[in-house]
Amino acid sequence: MxxxxxxxxxxxxxxxxxxxxxxxxxxxxxxxxxxxxxxxxxxxxxxxxxxxxxxxxxxxxxxxxxxxxxxxxxxxxxxxxxxxxxxxxxxxxxxxxxxxxxxxxxxxxxxxxxxxxxxxxxxxxxxxxxxxxxxxxxxxxxxxxxxxxxxxxxxxxxNDATQGPAAAKYIKDTLKSTKTFVIDDASEYGKGLADIVRQDLGSQVVGNDTIQQKQTDFSASVTKVTSSGADALFFGGYSPEAAPMIKQLRDAGWKGTFVVADGVKDQSFIDNAKEAAEGTIITCPCVxxxxxxxxxxxxxxxxxxxxxxxxxxxxxxxxxxxxxxxxxxxxxxxxxxxxxxxxxxxxxxxxFDAKGESADIKVFAYKVENGKIVSVGEIK
Structure with missing residues (x-):
């Protein structure tokens, strides 16, 4: 705050x-x-x-x-x-x-x-x-x-055309995930980003789901994720939904890695998810x-x-x-x-380039460790 x-x-x-x-x-x-x-x-x-x-x-x-x-x-x-x-x-x-x-x-x-x-x-x-x-x-x-x-x-x-592939690369190369579930929040940001991750991960995506902003009960999504055998979950959305989602997944016994993006890079995610937030990977085109x-x-x-x-x-x-x-x-x-x-x-x-995009782009990975968001380096 x-x-x-x-x-x-x-x-x-x-x-x-x-x-x-x-x-x-x-x-x-x-x-x-x-x-x-x-x-x-x-x-x-x-x-x-x-x-x-x-x-x-x-x-x-x-x-x-x-x-x-x-x-x-x-x-x-x-x-x-x-x-x-x-x-x-x-x-x-x-x-x-x-x-x-x-x-x-x-x-x-x-x-x-x-x-x-x-x-x-x-x-x-x-x-x-x-x-x-x-x-x-x-x-x-x-x-x-x-x-x-x-x-x-x-x-x-x-933009997410660089963040999405970076997140997919981290999921494949660093987390070594072979079965990834993808969820989006149907927003312009969340769905757009999740769709890029889906495309880049290809056949290793073992399931998909869409939730809504302001949703609090994720029991249907939890059932889909746990039954899919996914070892990683990418969520395209914001912290108000990410926190209860991962809490409910952990309460159901899911042990995989939760991967989110810049919309969740906020202390409120940790404050609301508590210990369930530990180990979450966050990607962000922010330094x-x-x-x-x-x-x-x-x-x-x-x-x-x-x-x-x-x-x-x-x-x-x-x-x-x-x-x-x-x-x-x-x-x-x-x-x-x-x-x-x-x-x-x-x-x-x-x-800026001719379309107004930044000419200098970097994407970093962060991790929730001991209740704090810490950088784990640039995703090359």
């Missing part, structure tokens, strides 16, 4: 702020500096994702990274600060279009970090594209999002905290905890937009600025 403790930000943040100034060949003059206080745009960036509801932790982790990027920027540009506008979707795609309109109608908003989830991205991004409002998602991983021709769509991490030690130290100083899932990607996504504002870009000119962006961030080299 997000800490409410606030600490003085150490020198590590100052170093991050210095590194976040400008882009390759870019002008880093602020609007205020180039034309005085009257030229200051009083711009905002938006954070679009779940900040309340069952998947709020994932949104809050991203928001923490965004707020840290804003702290860094505003210290350097005290005469022309940028503010954050939050659009709390609760992770619900049905709320996304109205929230997108609200962001679009606020002409001070020059870019969006998000939408955080794939379903809400599918629902909101057509409106953002039509309005010319840039979105940089730090966490929505459905591959099809990049196939819509949206000129305003950018993704600061690898471990110690990959960026200066960012890790700055984040820990502000929030009294290590960066969590997509905190670094949230920081990087916000920094790109803030660099654009520093270079004098507004909503209309931000798209071309982001397209041409090429600079090292805290998680990776921040650069």
């Amino acid at each position: 997000r800490s409410t403790l606030k600490f003085a930000v150490p020198l590590a943040v100052a170093a991050l702020a210095l590194g976040a100034c400008g882009t390759k060949g870019g002008d880093t003059t602020t609007p205020a500096a180039s034309g005085g206080a009257a030229a200051c745009g009083n711009y905002k960036i938006g954070m679009f994702g779940a900040l309340t509801g069952p998947n709020a932790n994932l949104g809050i982790y991203i928001q923490n990274g965004v707020n840290l990027a804003l702290d860094d920027y505003n210290k350097k540009h005290a005469d022309c600060k940028v503010t954050l506008e939050n659009y709390d979707s609760q992770g619900d795609p049905t709320q996304a279009p109205a929230l997108a309109k609200k962001a679009i109608d606020d002409k001070k908003v020059v870019g969006i970090v998000g939408p955080a989830f794939s379903g809400e991205s599918k629902a909101a991004d057509p409106a953002f594209n039509e309005a010319g409002l840039v979105t940089i998602t730090p966490s929505a991983t459905n591959p099809k999002l990049a196939d819509n021709g949206w000129k305003t769509f950018f993704r600061a991490l690898g 471990p905290p110690d990959v960026a030690p200066a960012f890790q130290a700055a984040y820990k100083a502000k929030y009294n905890e290590d960066p969590n899932t997509y905190s670094g990607e949230g920081y990087d996504s916000a920094t790109i937009l803030l660099d654009g504002i520093a270079a004098g870009k507004d909503r209309a000119s931000m798209v071309d600025f982001v397209k041409a962006y090429d600079k090292k961030g805290v998680t990776k080299q921040l650069k």
